[in-house]
Amino acid sequence: MQNYFASRCFLKHNLDFPPLICSVKNTEKIGAIKMIVKNFFMHLSENQLLNKAAQNYGFKLGAHSVVAGTNIEEAMGSIKELNAQGISCTIDNLGEFVHDKAEALHAKKQILGVVDAIHAHQVDAHISLKPSQLGLDIDYDFCLENIKEIVEKASAFDIFINFDMENYARLQPSFDLLEELSKDYDNIGTVIQSYFFRAEEDIQKYSKYRLRIVKGAYKEPEAVAYQTKEEIDANFIELIEYHLLNGKFTSIATHDHNVINHVKQFVIDHSIPKEKFEFQMLYGFRKEMQLELAEQGYNFCTYIPFGTDWYGYFMRRLAERPQNLNLVVKQVFTKKTNAAIGVVAGAFLLGRLTSKRF
Numbered sequence: 001m002q003n004y005f006a007s008r009c010f011l012k013h014n015l016d017f018p019p020l021i022c023s024v025k026n027t028e029k030i031g032a033i034k035m036i037v038k039n040f041f042m043h044l045s046e047n048q049l050l051n052k053a054a055q056n057y058g059f060k061l062g063a064h065s066v067v068a069g070t071n072i073e074e075a076m077g078s079i080k081e082l083n084a085q086g087i088s089c090t091i092d093n094l095g096e097f098v099h100d101k102a103e104a105l106h107a108k109k110q111i112l113g114v115v116d117a118i119h120a121h122q123v124d125a126h127i128s129l130k131p132s133q134l135g136l137d138i139d140y141d142f143c144l145e146n147i148k149e150i151v152e153k154a155s156a157f158d159i160f161i162n163f164d165m166e167n168y169a170r171l172q173p174s175f176d177l178l179e180e181l182s183k184d185y186d187n188i189g190t191v192i193q194s195y196f197f198r199a200e201e202d203i204q205k206y207s208k209y210r211l212r213i214v215k216g217a218y219k220e221p222e223a224v225a226y227q228t229k230e231e232i233d234a235n236f237i238e239l240i241e242y243h244l245l246n247g248k249f250t251s252i253a254t255h256d257h258n259v260i261n262h263v264k265q266f267v268i269d270h271s272i273p274k275e276k277f278e279f280q281m282l283y284g285f286r287k288e289m290q291l292e293l294a295e296q297g298y299n300f301c302t303y304i305p306f307g308t309d310w311y312g313y314f315m316r317r318l319a320e321r322p323q324n325l326n327l328v329v330k331q332v333f334t335k336k337t338n339a340a341i342g343v344v345a346g347a348f349l350l351g352r353l354t355s356k357r358f
């Protein structure tokens, strides 16, 4: 199995990257600017002060385009529409920076409510949860008990629970939770983040699980993660191919058409049936492509984030793709009544509102 990876070099896939129209010097400059912008939004995503402020400002700054409502009933409307188009959903009750038990218990109650809602509405959906939201940063055993209650209830309704992967510090504890709970439940799976050096080992170790494979959304140090797009993309492909050939069900979670086209050809070449995998994208992104893939007969699943705690999620989306700033700009500058929010957005961009974490 090890040889599958060892025998393959990174950049052999000949993916259809954009043509080199800039000089090397300009390309370097653009790359550096992109990195600065990315780092800027990653810092913002980790800022607890702004997270709280955003909750108080309400559902603004364009987040409504990529967050499917502030409560589960609103989210259910979007889910039913997508189901009607042949698209299944995975539901994320947004929540970050949970540092006390009361907050974690509140999150558990809300997610149990999502389990009930899926069952009551009989929608084609499962749940994505973040261990930190359920107390991983407070106490491992406390978190385990919280997740266990959710998994148990979901298991009774035959609902799958995905453990989303967060930053590196939470990676091994999240795998530990998965392994511990899989002794009693089989309705669980997790995520492999391709930017980690250890992802190759992890995907082999956890091949018996349903896995979502992603590039990785957090800022990670050079000591543990690939930093360049080329390296991450190439590893992403390697991991997808490996799990498609050797693993349980594979969720290929990306908006990258190059990767999607590569997978489409790979499954034909290796006679991998459509029941063995699905494509996933985030709510509000590449909507036409989501529909097109579903219409082409591929299993397709849309990630549905909802809730009032949308700030960190939204900032990570801006970090990935600064073009998403259009969402903010449209919201801020087309509504006069949003002058206050305009001030906040301006402050974001000038980097004036900073916390001790910067």
Ligand SMILES: Cc1cc2nc3c(=O)[nH]c(=O)nc-3n(C[C@H](O)[C@H](O)[C@H](O)COP(=O)(O)OP(=O)(O)OC[C@H]3O[C@@H](n4cnc5c(N)ncnc54)[C@H](O)[C@@H]3O)c2cc1C
Binding pocket: 163, 164, 165, 166, 191, 193, 214, 215, 216, 217, 218, 253, 254, 255, 256, 257, 280, 281, 282, 285, 286, 302, 303, 320, 321
């Ligand atoms: C369903 C889902 C679940 C996820 N779960 C996790 C998780 O648990 N943990 C985690 O760390 N990360 C998660 N992620 C985030 C993931 O790790 C990436 O950060 C994120 O998906 C961006 O990478 P990408 O593969 O979409 O492509 P990118 O590298 O962002 O983009 C590649 C190329 O695709 C095209 N493209 C991308 N987006 C668009 C767009 N909106 N419109 C037009 N063209 C576009 C562009 O040509 C771009 O250059 C998840 C992502 C998805 C989709």
